[in-house]
Amino acid sequence: MTTEYSGGSDPKRIMELLWxxxxxxxxxxxxxxxxxxxxxxxxxIADAEGLAAVSMRRVAERLGVTAMSLYTYVPGKAELLDLMLDRVCAETAKPDDVPGGWRPRLELVAREAWALYLRHPWLLHLATNRPVLGPNLIARYDYELRAVDGTGLTDVEMDLVVQMVGDYVHGAVRGALAAATLPVDSGKTDDEWWAELSPLLEKVYDADRFPVATRVGAAAGQEYSAPLDPARAFEFGLARLLDGVAALIERR
Amino acid sequence: MTTEYSGGSDPKRIMELLWxxxxxxxxxxxxxxxxxxxxxxxxxIADAEGLAAVSMRRVAERLGVTAMSLYTYVPGKAELLDLMLDRVCAETAKPDDVPGGWRPRLELVAREAWALYLRHPWLLHLATNRPVLGPNLIARYDYELRAVDGTGLTDVEMDLVVQMVGDYVHGAVRGALAAATLPVDSGKTDDEWWAELSPLLEKVYDADRFPVATRVGAAAGQEYSAPLDPARAFEFGLARLLDGVAALIERR
DNA sequence: CGCCTATTCTGTACGGCGTAGAGAGTTAGG
DNA sequence: CCTAACTCTCTACGCCGTACAGAATAGGCG
Structure with a gap:
């Protein structure tokens, strides 16, 4: 018996592919x-040229095959992206013997995610609306949860903490990559870009209306354009986040 | 669906359009x-049918005009997305007289962002690779910064805290919307979906390999599928996050 | 007034995309 | 060996963003 799946695709098929x-x-x-x-x-292709360059025709070409022949292996592009996501998640190290309790473990989780995003920036642009229940994603989820298992948190709280860390990393990488690629793909340096823009900005708004944004934006821009500082900003924010988690755990 | 890019061409033109x-x-x-x-x-269109439904032809059709005529107003689709982003950011309330110090102010910032995302879920899928320096975005940035101004934080720390809150909201909304729309666009209820999937899952992995993920995933799934609980999860996570910020501020 | 010219809008077209469908070629089970 | 299952190619459809040419419009200037 076969069921007809109109909107989404066949869950059975994608499960077979993932596992x-x-x-x-x-x-x-x-x-x-x-x-x-x-x-x-x-x-x-995604690593080299970004997610936008990944098309069925491009992938097929790289393999010396027509686009349509890919469809004998994979139901469609959405499923291919699911598989890419699960595949790269196998790359994160998951050592069992991190000493020092939940905090170093969660820090490792965050840093591994950070490194993964930097290796595969297209992960940022993958919209994971629906869960992808692949083996590597589940394994990673399990690993991340074990970082805070036995701390007295409820199951739901554990999920929430892990989710928070993941979200934070996602956002931090987005900020870091935006700062890093801003001058690159516009063909201008950071200074040139701002030099071109600031007279336009000044003509149109007075800094007095947004004093704080003007001051802080300048400071933050300088910080992010410094060579190593997105990583430092990441570590700093992570510490704040984990302080919040610590407050929760200690209250238990 | 993958993420839409925005931003790109002539800075002068887009600045004129924004301001x-x-x-x-x-x-x-x-x-x-x-x-x-x-x-x-x-x-x-984006509100009603999602970002994927926004095409130049669709927008033009709705206005009784050909697609190409839009290009006399807007340089391209990327700029149109920039304008949409800045436009909806005008919707957030920005009261000046929030009592109680930085924490209630930051909470309001987060809740306004949360509400904005729920009103315009397509915001989740907008990736702004370069900053969109529109009046409403700058105004919001300024407002958010003022929430933590005068707390003893450095400028860079202020930027980081505000960024963190924004990132957290982004992630929390993503989780909430994924849980909410999962049964909707597959035409099945949550239970049906899991009932169909779980035998496939069980056939392929043993729960013993991922004991924590199995247990916590079930608990979290139940929590999220309950009527009002994404919002509660959001509030809970926000409290943890602000605890971390509080630890930083108190140390100053 | 009438011309010139900047601007708006339409029509057509190009090269891309995801993928449906028909059909050619290949191989194992009966 | 035949047939059915399977892989792969070709062509095509309907989308997409947008380049380009040309028709229609209307203000500035004689």
Missing amino acids: GAPERTRRGPKPRLSVEQIVAAATA | GAPERTRRGPKPRLSVEQIVAAATA
């Missing part, structure tokens, strides 16, 4: 590719 | 539209 389909004997010609090759090719 | 161009006498035929009408139409 590795059981090898059946196949009647037709030998497949020239594998799902893994396709996902790897798509990931390589 | 309202100086009215010059124009020689040709009277314009049938205004930038404001176009941005409003695009926003209405």
